[in-house]
Amino acid sequence: MRAAVIADGKLVVEEREDPVPGSxxxxxxxxxxxxxxxxxxxLGGGYPAPPGWPQDIPGMxxxxxxxxxxxxxxxxxxxxxxxxxxxxxxxxxxxxLHEREAMPVPEGLxxxxxxxxxxxxxTAHDALxxxxxxxxxxxxxxxxGAGGVGTAAIQLGRATGARVTAxxxxxxxxxQVAKLGAEAIDPDGFEEHGPFDVVLEVVGAPNMPGNLTALxxxxxxAVIGVGAGFKGELNLLALMGKRARIHGxxxxxxxxxxxxxxxxxxxxxxxxxxxxxTLQVPVAETYPLEQVAAAYERFTAGGxxxxxxxxxx
Amino acid sequence: MRAAVIADGKLVVEEREDPVPGSxxxxxxxxxxxxxxxxxxxLGGGYPAPPGWPQDIPGMxxxxxxxxxxxxxxxxxxxxxxxxxxxxxxxxxxxxLHEREAMPVPEGLxxxxxxxxxxxxxTAHDALxxxxxxxxxxxxxxxxGAGGVGTAAIQLGRATGARVTAxxxxxxxxxQVAKLGAEAIDPDGFEEHGPFDVVLEVVGAPNMPGNLTALxxxxxxAVIGVGAGFKGELNLLALMGKRARIHGxxxxxxxxxxxxxxxxxxxxxxxxxxxxxTLQVPVAETYPLEQVAAAYERFTAGGxxxxxxxxxx
Numbered sequence: 312m313r314a315a316v317i318a319d320g321k322l323v324v325e326e327r328e329d330p331v332p333g334s335x336x337x338x339x340x341x342x343x344x345x346x347x348x349x350x351x352x353x354l355g356g357g358y359p360a361p362p363g364w365p366q367d368i369p370g371m372x373x374x375x376x377x378x379x380x381x382x383x384x385x386x387x388x389x390x391x392x393x394x395x396x397x398x399x400x401x402x403x404x405x406x407x408l409h410e411r412e413a414m415p416v417p418e419g420l421x422x423x424x425x426x427x428x429x430x431x432x433x434t435a436h437d438a439l440x441x442x443x444x445x446x447x448x449x450x451x452x453x454x455x456g457a458g459g460v461g462t463a464a465i466q467l468g469r470a471t472g473a474r475v476t477a478x479x480x481x482x483x484x485x486x487q488v489a490k491l492g493a494e495a496i497d498p499d500g501f502e503e504h505g506p507f508d509v510v511l512e513v514v515g516a517p518n519m520p521g522n523l524t525a526l527x528x529x530x531x532x533a534v535i536g537v538g539a540g541f542k543g544e545l546n547l548l549a550l551m552g553k554r555a556r557i558h559g560x561x562x563x564x565x566x567x568x569x570x571x572x573x574x575x576x577x578x579x580x581x582x583x584x585x586x587x588x589t590l591q592v593p594v595a596e597t598y599p600l601e602q603v604a605a606a607y608e609r610f611t612a613g614g615x616x617x618x619x620x621x622x623x624x
Numbered sequence: 625m626r627a628a629v630i631a632d633g634k635l636v637v638e639e640r641e642d643p644v645p646g647s648x649x650x651x652x653x654x655x656x657x658x659x660x661x662x663x664x665x666x667l668g669g670g671y672p673a674p675p676g677w678p679q680d681i682p683g684m685x686x687x688x689x690x691x692x693x694x695x696x697x698x699x700x701x702x703x704x705x706x707x708x709x710x711x712x713x714x715x716x717x718x719x720x721l722h723e724r725e726a727m728p729v730p731e732g733l734x735x736x737x738x739x740x741x742x743x744x745x746x747t748a749h750d751a752l753x754x755x756x757x758x759x760x761x762x763x764x765x766x767x768x769g770a771g772g773v774g775t776a777a778i779q780l781g782r783a784t785g786a787r788v789t790a791x792x793x794x795x796x797x798x799x800q801v802a803k804l805g806a807e808a809i810d811p812d813g814f815e816e817h818g819p820f821d822v823v824l825e826v827v828g829a830p831n832m833p834g835n836l837t838a839l840x841x842x843x844x845x846a847v848i849g850v851g852a853g854f855k856g857e858l859n860l861l862a863l864m865g866k867r868a869r870i871h872g873x874x875x876x877x878x879x880x881x882x883x884x885x886x887x888x889x890x891x892x893x894x895x896x897x898x899x900x901x902t903l904q905v906p907v908a909e910t911y912p913l914e915q916v917a918a919a920y921e922r923f924t925a926g927g928x929x930x931x932x933x934x935x936x937x
Contacts, residue, residue: 516858516860519858534860537860537861537864541860541861542859542860543857543858543860544855544858545829545855546855547828547832547850547855547856547872548850548854549872550870550872551847551850551872552872552874552877554872554874554877554878555871555872556755556869556870556871556872557863557869557870558863558869559860559862559864559865559866559867559868559869560864560867561864561865561867564867
């Protein structure tokens, strides 16, 4: 198979041996695989794939057809359209994953959307509901509203009856973010728009004092990204006074059982909303696998709304 | 009635008008009222009573007999032994509270124990179970293990099947803390004793980096006191990597409905363990109301295990 490979901090496309599915595993012919911030970190050497996953083939999400079943695999049949969050190796023509990590692709969802769905919707759903326990009618602040996780979180918040505000640095993108259902605001001075019951933090430490200021009593901050810095001051007295909590999480390091639970939750609580058109995966651009380096450059350049997705086969 | 009163930052005992119970309220002849760290803060001017409570009569917990019922009060009868966390005003001969904030005093519990029970057991139970969701078999670290909340938390942790470690600065008190069911350790270098699933933090910001180091994957830190400082650095990347969370809380500011819910939980989950002897309230010393100033001094001096309790009538 052809695969994107990280070699000396650069991306190339190489021929690799086809992977073989083991017990309860699926071999998937990958049709589409989204690019995520974590891929950029991995390319920079800072975010290795967990053990048991391809170490030099990047890619944490994929969509494709089941090409072969490993022994005892029974959840899907050959030819079924599946998608998943994986620990690595998605940006290749073929990938292997456990059947309990896979989800069916909702009817009507095309390959680019399906390949760009898992990571951001898993992450947003987990942060908002499994961690922060967002409830109908609550006020949600989504930082980085034009980003992948941001657009997913805005839509999930709206679909649940929350009132959503999103920070968007690029003024030109604010109207598109507003169309997703959020009040789109300038990140500067965001703390004056509170109080918020839940804050989804992707920017990092510089936002934390403002988040705490803008938090409602019994509010929750879910930290899932720290692009702008990870060390900051925490005022414990303010945290106590608001009876608030701060969650930190990542998806990648989770063991099979936790990823499988997250998959079942997304299947049940999120995928039906794609079938009825409530949710969508904004896709900014697609690139063929052979242009993976250009695709990463486009991702890093920013200024887009929606996912950059590799069409891998 | 006689009441402890804060006047110009000092404690005196004065004659005050008897309070009158309103709808669904109880007039309680206070027999015992524990002293807590928050009282010291209030004496220093920093922690006012919430609206609707006596502003200058301190005391956040009490035990006594129902002396009179307000209109529509029906949960208790005159003469019943009750105890409660209140917003203020406990350190007096009489106090008024809503009947849904009151709990029956367990059979066999004497007045000093009953008067020193509510605040620390409410706080510890809320932090460990309602917030940090401590589970059987988990490892719990209790900071300030010789303090009021510490001794309550150690016992609750043990009674739930958790394995408990407690930091105790005063070496002489460690054997007594060990008897409560904890491994009692020196606070210096506590982070080498992890990983802990739950950390109960009463010391404050200086402990937070060590808490995060000593935390297990998916661990929880419950911050309920910041005596040694409230501003500290938080490493968000470490928080994310451990998929951990930090809770902050206080009991005093909570509205009636939240205090009532906490009372029902303690009634159901904690009080039966006093009746069967699993739990106890260590009482270090008692003072008559007239010696309230000396009692506060004793509390502040430290070096004790267990509560300082005023015997108010």
